[in-house]
Each structure stands twice: as C-alpha cells, then as structure tokens.
Amino acid sequence: MAMEEFQVAIHQGKLSDAISVVQAKPLQYFSNTPINVAVVGEPGSGKSSFVNSMLGKQPGDPGAAETGIQATTTKAKDYPHPTLPQVILWDLPGREESFGSRTNPEDLKCYDFFIIVGYQRFRTIHAELVHDIQAMGKRFYFVRAKTDLDVEASRRRQPSGYDDRTVLQRIKEDCVTCLLNENVIDPQVFLVSNWDPQSFDFPILWEKLNNDLLWLKRQAFIFSLPSLSAPVLENKQATMKGKILLPALYSGVLGLLPLPGISFAAAMFFFVRFRNQCYQFFGLDVPSLTALARDVGKPVAALQAVMTSRKLMPLILWRLPDLLGAVLIMMEICWWQRYPYAGSLLAGVPSFFTSYYMLHRCLAAVAKDTQNVLSRALEGKEKMPI
Structure with a gap:
C-alpha cells in the first residue's frame, strides 16, 4: 500500500522517498x-x-x-x-x-x-x-x-x-x-x-x-x-519530547555560573544542537533537503523558506532575562565588589524554564515545518495531461 510505504518513509525521515513512493504508483491505483x-x-x-x-x-x-x-x-x-x-x-x-x-x-x-x-x-x-x-x-x-x-x-x-x-x-x-x-x-x-x-x-x-x-x-x-503525515509526525514528536529535559537542565545549571552572558550562550548552544537533532530526525537537515529539492526540481532555498523554525529573532527575544542577568552580574562584579548571587539566579533559574519552553516550541515547529516542506515540494509537481 502506498499509504503505508509513505508513512514508513516519513517515520524514517526520508521525505524524498515518501514522495517517490506515491508518484511511482500507476494512475489506476488512485x-x-x-x-x-x-x-x-x-x-x-x-x-x-x-x-x-x-x-x-x-x-x-x-x-x-x-x-x-x-x-x-x-x-x-x-x-x-x-x-x-x-x-x-x-x-x-x-x-x-x-x-x-x-x-x-x-x-x-x-x-x-x-x-x-x-x-x-x-x-x-x-x-x-x-x-x-x-x-x-x-x-x-x-x-x-x-x-x-x-x-x-x-x-x-x-x-x-x-x-x-x-x-x-x-x-x-x-x-x-x-x-x-x-x-x-x-x-x-x-x-x-x-x-x-x-x-x-x-x-x-x-x-x-x-x-x-x-x-x-x-x-x-x-x-x-502533508495532512496524512500528521499521525506519524505526532509520534515522532512524542519520541523527541523525552530529549528536552536534559539540555534544559544544562542551560539552567550553566546559567548559575557567575560569568556574564554564559546563560545566553549556553541556552543558544543547546537550542541549536537540539534543533539540528530534530532536523535530522524529521528529514529537514541539509542533505535530506538537498535530495528532496533535486527530486522535485526546486531550489533548496524554496523549501527552507517555509520553515518557521529557522527564524532566530523570536528566540533572542525569549532570552532577554539572560541579558538582564548578565548586566546584573557585571554590575555586582565591577561596582558592588561582591559575588553576583542575584545576577546568577536571575540568569540561571529562568534559563531552565525558558529553555524548556523554547525546546518544546522548537519541536512543534519542526514537525509543522515537515508538513510545510512537503506541501511546497508538491506544489506544481506534475503537469496536467493535454
């Protein structure tokens, strides 16, 4: 069955194979x-x-x-x-x-x-x-x-x-x-x-x-x-949710260190690494997108253009508490000459909760991007018979 083969390919993160499976079927199949x-x-x-x-x-x-x-x-x-x-x-x-x-x-x-x-x-x-x-x-x-x-x-x-x-x-x-x-x-x-x-x-x-x-x-x-892929993508999301807690904890612990900006840098590092893992798991990494773009005759940039998870500006706005914590740490070190307890707490504690939320948002966005990329890849894919 094309449907089952399609879902297996989606589960394996092989978007190009998923589309090829369906298009290889004869017209009478439909x-x-x-x-x-x-x-x-x-x-x-x-x-x-x-x-x-x-x-x-x-x-x-x-x-x-x-x-x-x-x-x-x-x-x-x-x-x-x-x-x-x-x-x-x-x-x-x-x-x-x-x-x-x-x-x-x-x-x-x-x-x-x-x-x-x-x-x-x-x-x-x-x-x-x-x-x-x-x-x-x-x-x-x-x-x-x-x-x-x-x-x-x-x-x-x-x-x-x-x-x-x-x-x-x-x-x-x-x-x-x-x-x-x-x-x-x-x-x-x-x-x-x-x-x-x-x-x-x-x-x-x-x-x-x-x-x-x-x-x-x-x-x-x-x-x-794209809509038929939704159940598979939901299962893949459930699998990746188990990998969110650890990087969020790392972000929070590192944020407690009395170093200005360490909370922001750590959170962004773990976020980007987790997002790359999601891309690879869902089939949105660069090699997979390149193969898909080649098969459907579209530039990779056209597929990436519908991926909302690639935007970094919303992430930076969510990390504003990190920047406030960094400023307070510098003030405590430079002017008050004492250990930056308040700055460390302001940077580290919110960092855990913010990172946890951001990683959840990232996972949901990547799953939605998978559907968006499928839709863009399929747009105008076939020519109508004359």
Missing part, C-alpha cells in the same frame, strides 16, 4: 481516491445550474442544486456525482466583485480541482480566482456558461451574415487570451449551455473530465499527503 471539485464564480453566473447539468438533474429534482434569478447559494453544498466514482461537486457561494469576497481564499484549500464558471465576459473576480488556485499549485477548467444567450444576442445584433462558428470562436479566443494574460499555461476553456448539455462544448467538457479524472485523483491524493 481510482478510488475521493476528489472534491469546487464550482466557483460570481453570483448569477449559473454555477448551480451547471452543477445540475453535471449531475444530470433538472431544477426541482431530488438532490438537485437550488437555482434562481438571484444568488441562491449562501454556503458550500456538496453533491456526489451519480456516475463518476468518488467525485464530489461543491457548489460554492459566488464571489462579489465590488464588495469583497464571500469565499475566503483559505477556504479553497480543501478542494482538489476547480471549475470557474463565468458569464458574458472575463471579470476581475475570475482573475482573482485564477491567482488563488494557481498559488495552491492546483488546476481548473474555465466554463463560459449561458452560451446560448450569447449566441442569440449576437444573432439579433447581426441578423444578416451571422455565423455561429465565428461567434463561438471569438468568445473562446477572448477567454483564452484573458487566461493567458493571467499566466495560465494551456488554458482549458469550454462554452456551455446549462439548459442543453448536449450542445456547444458540454460533451467535450465531459470527455475531458473523464480523461483527466485519474490524473486529478492522483494529484488530490498527493496534495493530501
């Missing part, structure tokens, strides 16, 4: 993987009607999406597809172009694939959706709904010399151009009528989705890997 397809767009674009057409239902049928002249979708609603196995269509609330978004970009992360539904023209809200989706490294189709109304309007404007093919080609070329301007590679555009699924590009859309489905399921499974 046929039973659930895939959540989000239908998004502006209010009134025909999203709900499009969902019904995809489900093969009419408005008012049992299980059909609610439709109307005004926006009727106020919260995300799921519709399992009756014939496509493990495919769930999600009708999402429309995004408002002028007054902000009803759909937070963060809320899109739980979906695996997107169908952007537009009407009449390519709008700013469509560009924003494209940016949000591409930022997640995911894919989408662009559907121009209500094409029958566009065709009828063009026919009325130009009754003489009217040609359906020319009008449809012009509409599609305009959509493709707008998507190319948003840096979309190989835009997939379909012109449809929600009231006649057999006309225009609806049959082509259906065929394209069927052909891409196994690939999309594979991508959905791969994007779920």
Whole structure:
C-alpha cells in the first residue's frame, strides 16, 4: 500500500522517498481516491445550474442544486456525482466583485480541482480566482456558461451574415487570451449551455473530465499527503519530547555560573544542537533537503523558506532575562565588589524554564515545518495531461 510505504518513509525521515513512493504508483491505483471539485464564480453566473447539468438533474429534482434569478447559494453544498466514482461537486457561494469576497481564499484549500464558471465576459473576480488556485499549485477548467444567450444576442445584433462558428470562436479566443494574460499555461476553456448539455462544448467538457479524472485523483491524493503525515509526525514528536529535559537542565545549571552572558550562550548552544537533532530526525537537515529539492526540481532555498523554525529573532527575544542577568552580574562584579548571587539566579533559574519552553516550541515547529516542506515540494509537481 502506498499509504503505508509513505508513512514508513516519513517515520524514517526520508521525505524524498515518501514522495517517490506515491508518484511511482500507476494512475489506476488512485481510482478510488475521493476528489472534491469546487464550482466557483460570481453570483448569477449559473454555477448551480451547471452543477445540475453535471449531475444530470433538472431544477426541482431530488438532490438537485437550488437555482434562481438571484444568488441562491449562501454556503458550500456538496453533491456526489451519480456516475463518476468518488467525485464530489461543491457548489460554492459566488464571489462579489465590488464588495469583497464571500469565499475566503483559505477556504479553497480543501478542494482538489476547480471549475470557474463565468458569464458574458472575463471579470476581475475570475482573475482573482485564477491567482488563488494557481498559488495552491492546483488546476481548473474555465466554463463560459449561458452560451446560448450569447449566441442569440449576437444573432439579433447581426441578423444578416451571422455565423455561429465565428461567434463561438471569438468568445473562446477572448477567454483564452484573458487566461493567458493571467499566466495560465494551456488554458482549458469550454462554452456551455446549462439548459442543453448536449450542445456547444458540454460533451467535450465531459470527455475531458473523464480523461483527466485519474490524473486529478492522483494529484488530490498527493496534495493530501502533508495532512496524512500528521499521525506519524505526532509520534515522532512524542519520541523527541523525552530529549528536552536534559539540555534544559544544562542551560539552567550553566546559567548559575557567575560569568556574564554564559546563560545566553549556553541556552543558544543547546537550542541549536537540539534543533539540528530534530532536523535530522524529521528529514529537514541539509542533505535530506538537498535530495528532496533535486527530486522535485526546486531550489533548496524554496523549501527552507517555509520553515518557521529557522527564524532566530523570536528566540533572542525569549532570552532577554539572560541579558538582564548578565548586566546584573557585571554590575555586582565591577561596582558592588561582591559575588553576583542575584545576577546568577536571575540568569540561571529562568534559563531552565525558558529553555524548556523554547525546546518544546522548537519541536512543534519542526514537525509543522515537515508538513510545510512537503506541501511546497508538491506544489506544481506534475503537469496536467493535454
């Protein structure tokens, strides 16, 4: 099982092997993987009607999406597809172009694939959706709904010399151009009528989705890997927690010495050493990251950029009591000419508790960084089949 092999590789701290295990599986292996397809767009674009057409239902049928002249979708609603196995269509609330978004970009992360539904023209809200989706490294189709109304309007404007093919080609070329301007590679555009699924590009859309489905399921499974690694990472955290007490004690004992700055230096030394141990244990050390970066075709710096545990400034702020203790030790030695009891206690005693807390924070941050690195490594890893 790919899942078991993946978790074993994560447990061993071999992130590169974990990803390779999954990507080595044939497409058919992912046929039973659930895939959540989000239908998004502006209010009134025909999203709900499009969902019904995809489900093969009419408005008012049992299980059909609610439709109307005004926006009727106020919260995300799921519709399992009756014939496509493990495919769930999600009708999402429309995004408002002028007054902000009803759909937070963060809320899109739980979906695996997107169908952007537009009407009449390519709008700013469509560009924003494209940016949000591409930022997640995911894919989408662009559907121009209500094409029958566009065709009828063009026919009325130009009754003489009217040609359906020319009008449809012009509409599609305009959509493709707008998507190319948003840096979309190989835009997939379909012109449809929600009231006649057999006309225009609806049959082509259906065929394209069927052909891409196994690939999309594979991508959905791969994007779920960071969350699937969570139980393994929790077990690894539990293992490393047993190694926190000793370096914290060392930091506290050394901090009691009447030497200015020894508490800060000792605490940072043990912290960095413990963090390096965590990196090696979780597979985030430089050799492991280099191997992962090579396999996924990304620079090591791109993977390290999502590692919050690398930041040192928060650590220095937590060590301010050490600096205060160092100042007091110097004052007691230089001006008061006595053994720096107060300075040593101020530097040493808090050092134990602060170090203990910092090491716990470090361990949790490294575990989270492992998921972040997996996510960054998987972003845009595969190209969508043409």
